Amino acid sequence: MNSANCSHSRREFLVKTGIAALAGVLPVGLKAEEPEKKKEPIIDIHQHIHYHARTDEQMIAHQEAMGATTTILLPAGRPVNSASTHQGVSNGLQAQVGGNAETYLFAKEHKKNYKFGACAVPDAPDAIYELEKYLKLGAIIIGELKFGVDCDSPEMHKIYQLAQEYNVPVLMHWQHGMYNYGYDRFYKILERYPRVTFIGHAQTWWANVDKDHLDQTVLYPKGKITHGGLTDRYLSDYPNMYGDLSAGSGLNALTRDEEHAKWFLEKHQDKLVYGSDCADIEGTVASGNCSGADDIAAIRRCSNTKQIERKLLYENAKKMFKL
Numbered sequence: 335m336n337s338a339n340c341s342h343s344r345r346e347f348l349v350k351t352g353i354a355a356l357a358g359v360l361p362v363g364l365k366a367e368e369p370e371k372k373k374e375p376i377i378d379i380h381q382h383i384h385y386h387a388r389t390d391e392q393m394i395a396h397q398e399a400m401g402a403t404t405t406i407l408l409p410a411g412r413p414v415n416s417a418s419t420h421q422g423v424s425n426g427l428q429a430q431v432g433g434n435a436e437t438y439l440f441a442k443e444h445k446k447n448y449k450f451g452a453c454a455v456p457d458a459p460d461a462i463y464e465l466e467k468y469l470k471l472g473a474i475i476i477g478e479l480k481f482g483v484d485c486d487s488p489e490m491h492k493i494y495q496l497a498q499e500y501n502v503p504v505l506m507h508w509q510h511g512m513y514n515y516g517y518d519r520f521y522k523i524l525e526r527y528p529r530v531t532f533i534g535h536a537q538t539w540w541a542n543v544d545k546d547h548l549d550q551t552v553l554y555p556k557g558k559i560t561h562g563g564l565t566d567r568y569l570s571d572y573p574n575m576y577g578d579l580s581a582g583s584g585l586n587a588l589t590r591d592e593e594h595a596k597w598f599l600e601k602h603q604d605k606l607v608y609g610s611d612c613a614d615i616e617g618t619v620a621s622g623n624c625s626g627a628d629d630i631a632a633i634r635r636c637s638n639t640k641q642i643e644r645k646l647l648y649e650n651a652k653k654m655f656k657l
Contacts, residue, residue: 374644376630377651378402380478380505380535380580380609382409383432383440390440392615397447399617400610400627404657405448408478408505409437411455412464418457418481418489424513427480429613434468449655451475451505456489462496469500474655477505478535485516486523494527503531503654505578508538510550517542518564524572531654533607535578539565540587543598554586559594566598569605576654577602579633579646580609585625588632595636603642607651608633 378400383393397405410433413425426433432440434452441450452468453476454461465476476497483490485506497504507513517538524532537553545562547555568575578584588595599606610626619627630647637643651657 373401373403374648375403376401376608376647377655377657378405378610378626379475379533379607379651379655380578380611381405381407382427382429382611382613383407383437384430385613386430388613388615394444396612396615396617396624396626397610400624400630402610403447404651406451406475406655407437407441407448408451408475409434409453409468411453411458411461411481414455414458416455416457418455418483420482420512424480424482427478427507434464438468438471438473449474449657451477453477453479454493456481456483456487456493461489462492465493465496466500469496469502473502475503475505475533477503477533478507479504480507480509480513480536482513483515485514485520490523494523494530497530498527501529503533503576505533505535507536508534509536509553510538521568521572524568524575528574531574531576533576533578534565534568535580535584535609535611537583539577540583543587543594554583556586556590559587559591561594561597566602569602575605576650577606578609578611579606579629580611580626582625584609585629585632588629588636592632592636595632596638599633599636599642599646600638603645604650606646607654608647 383390410427410431412433415422419425437450441448450473452465452473454464476493494504508517538550541547541553541555542563542565543559544555545560547563569577612624612626614621614623616624617627618624619631633646634643637646
């Protein structure tokens with residue numbers, strides 16, 4: 335055997351023994367050329383601190399269990415006994431939610447994964463001052479606006495004008511007879527403030543995906559959905575109208591008629607964003623209590639393509655909030 339062949343054989347031996355040694359330290363079933371896949375990011379645009387007395391540690395664990403990599407925390411306005419809070423009933427967004435200061439301080443301390451919004455009771459004398467204070471500190475959204483006011487009241491117009499000035503979205507909780515009155519005439523606001531991004535959320539918003547939804551007192555309707563409800567028309571006709579898929583109301587709209595949900599998500603794939611808005615401490619489908627985790631599962635199940643899924647869980651929010 336010549337020296338070239340000896341050298342070649344030695345290289346083969348070293349390569350083979352190296353591969354064998356590597357195989358001995360790799361986990362069973364994992365090949366060297368197949369690194370473990372990184373989890374896909376999820377942006378949760380709707381979560382709260384102290385939600386029904388949940389601790390900060392429980393909330394962080396909940397978000398991690400759901401797979402949320404960025405979370406936007408929506409505060410409550412300061413406690414006020416007024417008509418818009420139903421004499422205090424809806425203080426803390428009727429859920430013991432933390433206020434602006436608490437939310438801001440938490441987000442500042444956990445800025446890698448958390449952003450924050452600003453909120454104020456619309457008819458409070460210092461509402462605009464309070465909102466502007468936190469917008470100047472870096473709030474990226476106004477909301478959640480969950481108050482007993484007409485959507486076209488003078489107080490709300492001031493908030494829309496502030497949102498326009500600071501170029502931030504406004505998230506509104508629509509609940510017939512309780513929060514944000516006048517859903518059927520909200521198109522006038524959309525037309526008057528074309529540069530403001532509005533995000534619809536909650537029972538009345540999601541019930542009205544159905545063209546046949548006539549009894550507005552029914553907040554969680556069941557059964558098949560007829561295309562062309564008021565919510566569908568708002569999303570279709572107004573570039574500045576978006577939808578928040580969060581909470582039991584969003585989940586109900588997806589799961590009551592999944593054939594409609596597939597059509598709806600495809601049609602409005604660029605106008606919908608994922609939020610959890612759930613108060614449990616588990617953050618998993620297995621718990622049976624987490625609407626946020628169930629919502630993620632429903633979005634994945636009802637998205638006709640992987641591209642649609644990624645838009646809903648990540649890309650639309652990333653673009654909207656410039657994250």
